[in-house]
Amino acid sequence: MREIGAVYQACFQDVYRYALKLTGEEQLAFDLTSDTFLRAMDALDGFRGQSQLRVWLCQITRNLYFSHLRREKRLVPLDGVPEPEAEDAFSRLFDREEARGLQAIAGQIREPYRQVFSLRVWGEMPFGEIGKLFGRSANWACVAYHRARKMIREEYEEET
Secondary structure: OOOHHHHHHHHHHHHHHHHHHHHOOHHHHHHHHHHHHHHHHHHHHHOOOOOOHHHHHHHHHHHHHHHHHHHHOOOOOHHHOOOOOOOOHHHHOOOHHHHHHHHHHHOOOOOOHHHHHHHHHOOOOOHHHHHHHOOOOHHHHHHHHHHHHHHHHHHHHHHO
């Protein structure tokens, strides 16, 4: 059995940054991170090692966030998501106002495309990690991301 303190020390920053990217709110991200480690403490013995420990913890965080959204009955607040540090080629094509419009459109596409797009563009996650979060392959994540881009592009072109 792993000691939860060692897991906490090794993974806290990664889980917190992931939660912050999901929520855009520091306090909610901190609460989700705390809840993640509480859940992990109960389930750590059942961790089978089929993915990296950090990915497993982020899956817990993601599930807790979706549960929070269901309880609050609200949509993901995309306008509160911070700008990416390293620009994606897709986002460089548009100025700031157009980017806000794209964020609004991205918030309206159906799941899992919305989440995959957000994780890739704003979360800057590699396809392999996104796939693992969904229990799928990196190829699946790549295809879902490109389909999301296509949906966003089509909706954007209809609006302009």
